[in-house]
Amino acid sequence: MTRTLVTSALPYANGPIHFGHAVGAYLPADCYVRTLRMLGEEALFVCGTDEHGFAITVGAENDGVEYPEYVARWRADIKRTFDRLGIEFDVWSGTSISPHHTELAQDFFRRLSEGGFLIKRASEQLYCPKDERFLADRYVLGTCYVCGAEDARGDECGKCGTWLDATRLVEPRCRNCGSVPEKRSTTHWYLDLPKLRDAHIGEWFQGHPWKANVKAFVENMLADLEPRPITRDMGWGVPVPEDLADGETGKVLYVWFDAPIGYISFTREWADAKGEPELWKRYWKDDSTRLVHFIGKDNIPFHCLIFPSMLWGQQEGYVLPWQVPAMEFYNLQGRKFSTSRNWTIPLDAFFETYDAEATRFYLLSSAPEAADSEWRWEEFQRCVNTSLADTIGNLATRVLRFVAKHHEGRIPAISPGLAEELDRVLLEECGELSDPAPSILEFRFRRATQELIAGAAVGNVFIDREAPWALRKSDPERSAAVLNTAIQWLAWIARAMVPFMPAKAQDLWEMLGGVGPVETQGWPGIPIAGSWRVLEAGTPLGQISPPFRKLTDEEIEAEVAALEARAEA
RNA sequence: GGCGAGGUAGCUCAGUCGGUUAGAGCACUGGCUUCAUAAGCCAGGUGUCGCGGGUUCGAGUCCCGCCCUCGCUACCA
Numbered sequence: 001m002t003r004t005l006v007t008s009a010l011p012y013a014n015g016p017i018h019f020g021h022a023v024g025a026y027l028p029a030d031c032y033v034r035t036l037r038m039l040g041e042e043a044l045f046v047c048g049t050d051e052h053g054f055a056i057t058v059g060a061e062n063d064g065v066e067y068p069e070y071v072a073r074w075r076a077d078i079k080r081t082f083d084r085l086g087i088e089f090d091v092w093s094g095t096s097i098s099p100h101h102t103e104l105a106q107d108f109f110r111r112l113s114e115g116g117f118l119i120k121r122a123s124e125q126l127y128c129p130k131d132e133r134f135l136a137d138r139y140v141l142g143t144c145y146v147c148g149a150e151d152a153r154g155d156e157c158g159k160c161g162t163w164l165d166a167t168r169l170v171e172p173r174c175r176n177c178g179s180v181p182e183k184r185s186t187t188h189w190y191l192d193l194p195k196l197r198d199a200h201i202g203e204w205f206q207g208h209p210w211k212a213n214v215k216a217f218v219e220n221m222l223a224d225l226e227p228r229p230i231t232r233d234m235g236w237g238v239p240v241p242e243d244l245a246d247g248e249t250g251k252v253l254y255v256w257f258d259a260p261i262g263y264i265s266f267t268r269e270w271a272d273a274k275g276e277p278e279l280w281k282r283y284w285k286d287d288s289t290r291l292v293h294f295i296g297k298d299n300i301p302f303h304c305l306i307f308p309s310m311l312w313g314q315q316e317g318y319v320l321p322w323q324v325p326a327m328e329f330y331n332l333q334g335r336k337f338s339t340s341r342n343w344t345i346p347l348d349a350f351f352e353t354y355d356a357e358a359t360r361f362y363l364l365s366s367a368p369e370a371a372d373s374e375w376r377w378e379e380f381q382r383c384v385n386t387s388l389a390d391t392i393g394n395l396a397t398r399v400l401r402f403v404a405k406h407h408e409g410r411i412p413a414i415s416p417g418l419a420e421e422l423d424r425v426l427l428e429e430c431g432e433l434s435d436p437a438p439s440i441l442e443f444r445f446r447r448a449t450q451e452l453i454a455g456a457a458v459g460n461v462f463i464d465r466e467a468p469w470a471l472r473k474s475d476p477e478r479s480a481a482v483l484n485t486a487i488q489w490l491a492w493i494a495r496a497m498v499p500f501m502p503a504k505a506q507d508l509w510e511m512l513g514g515v516g517p518v519e520t521q522g523w524p525g526i527p528i529a530g531s532w533r534v535l536e537a538g539t540p541l542g543q544i545s546p547p548f549r550k551l552t553d554e555e556i557e558a559e560v561a562a563l564e565a566r567a568e569a
Numbered sequence: 570g571g572c573g574a575g576g577u578a579g580c581u582c583a584g585u586c587g588g589u590u591a592g593a594g595c596a597c598u599g600g601c602u603u604c605a606u607a608a609g610c611c612a613g614g615u616g617u618c619g620c621g622g623g624u625u626c627g628a629g630u631c632c633c634g635c636c637c638u639c640g641c642u643a644c645c646a
Contacts, residue, residue: 009646010646011646012645012646014646050646052646053645053646054645054646055645055646056646123644125644136644136645137644137645138644138645139645154644155644155645166644188644212573212574213573213574216572216573216574217572217573217641220571220572220573220642221572221642221643224571225643226643228643228644229644232644254644255645255646256643256645256646259646297640297641298640298641298645298646299646300641300643301643302643302646305643306643328574328639328640329639329640366581370574370575371574371575371639371640372574372575372639372640373581376581378580379580379581379595382581382594382595382596385606386594386595387594389606389608390606390608390609391608391609393605393606393608394605394606394608394609395605395608395609396605397604397605397606397608398604398605398606398608398609399604399605400605401604401605402604402605403604405604406604446582446583447583450583450593450594453594454593460608460609460610461609461610463604463605463609463610464601464602464609464610464611465610467602467603467604468604469602469603469604470602470604472604483604546605546606547606548606549606550606
């Protein structure tokens with residue numbers, strides 16, 4: 001029995017999330033958590049929005065609303081998408097509203113300072129006098145001092161690709177209001193990453209079996225590490241603790257510094273809500289906890305290096321990540337998802353037409369585990385029609401309608417002798433049986449979806465071999481036993497479907513006459529002859545209806561055309 | 570520039586420590602079946618494993634070089 005704390009990257013409360021986000025950090029995590037629970041293991045699933053930072057202040061001001069209102073709007077919008085996808089966190093909060101967050105983030109700063117892991121340093125940064133704020137590099141435009149291109153962004157020139165120093169741009173201007181920024185000296189605190197690496201984090205990282213994409217990337221960074229600023233001149237964020245500010249004012253913790261602390265704040269919020277305020281320590285301060293961060297690859301530095309450094313630097317026994325199953329990127333029909341270029345799938349319309357559970361399955365089956373991958377409408381259609389409707393859905397209807405017609409809608413009887421014989425046929429002679437759970441626990445979600453479908457295919461082979469429609473006349477007892485076995489197999493499928501499609505799994509379970517939540521049946525694993533049947537003969541079936549609607553060529557073609565039309569508009 | 574990942578059948582991909590005639594799904598063709606959502610089952614593969622070298626009894630797999638695609642490059646989060 002293990003205990004696992006699962007986090008999904010905190011989405012930034014500055015816009016809607018799309019399927020690329022969902023498949024990168026949220027769906028796999030939800031699937032993983034559901035699998036652990038089916039296996040009887042303890043898991044806690046934590047998420048919420050990341051609500052500080054410069055980009056949010058700009059977004060809110062452009063919309064003419066106060067910061068808290070702005071982030072509350074996106075917090076709700078993002079949550080709605082998760083709800084529709086059936087992603088169920090144990091706690092959902094936000095870094096600007098979670099009760100312990102400010103104090104905890106300040107505490108992190110304080111303890112790092114006491115540990116000697118912070119460096120105070122002055123630097124020159126660009127300040128916009130009109131907007132009265134310091135500008136992040138990417139919010140400054142100007143002429144590239146390398147190639148002369150105009151409208152280069154302060155962090156990188158779009159023309160020549162050079163990584164720029166914003167303060168050296170020729171004719172710089174504020175991206176927001178166009179005025180000329182001035183250089184101002186400002187003091188900030190830096191996290192001494194080289195020191196933390198040498199003290200512990202380097203060794204810790206090396207001694208751990210990471211996913212290939214994580215390992216290569218971080219090893220590289222470890223070799224060439226520099227102190228990183230963790231404060232910012234801004235009014236929106238967690239203030240630097242006054243007692244440590246040395247008279248400096250207007251400083252807040254950098255958003256990336258406070259954001260991952262949100263995982264802990266939210267866990268505390270969850271524990272408070274349960275009426276056991278100390279319970280969060282069971283997850284964060286017990287060595288035996290497995291901390292798993294689901295993220296997109298853009299988040300690897302933070303979750304494999306910086307946040308672990310912050311945690312360890314507390315010297316308070318915080319657990320460090322056990323695994324960071326970072327996904328690569330997910331594109332849409334050959335291009336990057338882009339809200340500004342209208343290369344997106346409008347989700348409100350999408351969920352009115354398409355099934356969220358089938359969408360979960362398709363997303364997991366195409367997840368960018370080892371390389372970038374993409375949503376393709378044609379593949380979505382193929383997946384829904386072939387794998388879900390034909391292989392799983394049709395297996396259910398072909399068996400259940402037969403039973404409805406010839407056995408009064410009740411699960412037919414089976415004798416011990418026939419059970420033994422049919423177990424052998426089904427479990428040994430109808431194709432290879434595989435258990436999706438080990439794949440899920442290794443973060444191989446694509447393979448896991450294939451294994452589920454392979455299981456349903458075994459059911460189809462079994463029915464064809466035994467042909468109960470023919471046996472009905474020649475050997476009615478065997479015909480009944482075959483149908484009993486097929487229904488038991490559907491029950492296996494329903495249970496195995498839970499991590500991928502929890503609601504559909506429940507629908508199927510009830511169609512089979514199953515009572516109560518299918519999750520409570522536990523994970524079915526690979527059936528063992530003689531002990532895998534869970535439904536009683538004589539049990540009345542539920543209402544039979546095809547679990548998955550097939551998608552027509554016309555509607556898929558229309559979706560692709562609409563996508564392209566929106567992008568051109 | 571630096572780093573990384575990919576390049577395997579028409580399409581999407583799997584190939585663990587190097588080891589038989591390189592696999593799966595889809596698509597396609599033929600046959601069977603008629604319980605079922607025009608679903609199901611069976612059978613059918615002459616692939617330069619990106620290119621060129623090398624190591625080895627043996628390379629898709631390891632080493633070197635090159636070509637192509639994509640991503641990341643931390644003061645956006």
